[in-house]
Amino acid sequence: xxxxxxxxxxxTGADLQNQEQPIFVLAGxxxxxxxxxxTQQSLAEIIRQYFSGAIPIDFELHAEExxxxxxxxxFAGHDRVRRNGLAKxxxxxxxxRSHHVHLIAVDKRKLAAQQGIDNFPFNSQVx
Numbered sequence: 001x002x003x004x005x006x007x008x009x010x011x012t013g014a015d016l017q018n019q020e021q022p023i024f025v026l027a028g029x030x031x032x033x034x035x036x037x038x039t040q041q042s043l044a045e046i047i048r049q050y051f052s053g054a055i056p057i058d059f060e061l062h063a064e065e066x067x068x069x070x071x072x073x074x075f076a077g078h079d080r081v082r083r084n085g086l087a088k089x090x091x092x093x094x095x096x097r098s099h100h101v102h103l104i105a106v107d108k109r110k111l112a113a114q115q116g117i118d119n120f121p122f123n124s125q126v127x
Contacts, residue, residue: 001033009064014126016112024106024127031099039097046093050086061090 006028010021031039047055056074065073066083075083094101106127114124 002030003033003036004028004030010108011127012108014123016108016125018108022108024108024111025103026127027101027103029094029099029101031097035097035099039093039099042093042097043090046086046089050082050089063087 006026008024008026010024012018012021012024047059047061051059051074059074062073065071065075066087068075069080070076071078071080071083108127111125111127
């Protein structure tokens, strides 16, 4: 059995012309059930080391905060090189543990150009 975690970024609903978020991304990671505990423990240790044991309350790892130009949220004001190092450690963990990462990106302007062409049983104009 596998656990599968999905998350999205760039969802602006039916606003497909949004200049601030022109791309919709759906991404996920699949983790073998027998590998989940070690992965979770390893990830927790990576985060604990980054914050020197003082993990912010209700912390969640968000790439937008981690990789924004000056860092934001719990990463506000943190050195870019240090934040990049955290991102690389997390990606290395996924690779070392042989987990699979899944990704689809949609250019919302191209999706808007298809308006009226499809015949789907759902609103394809909202990614």
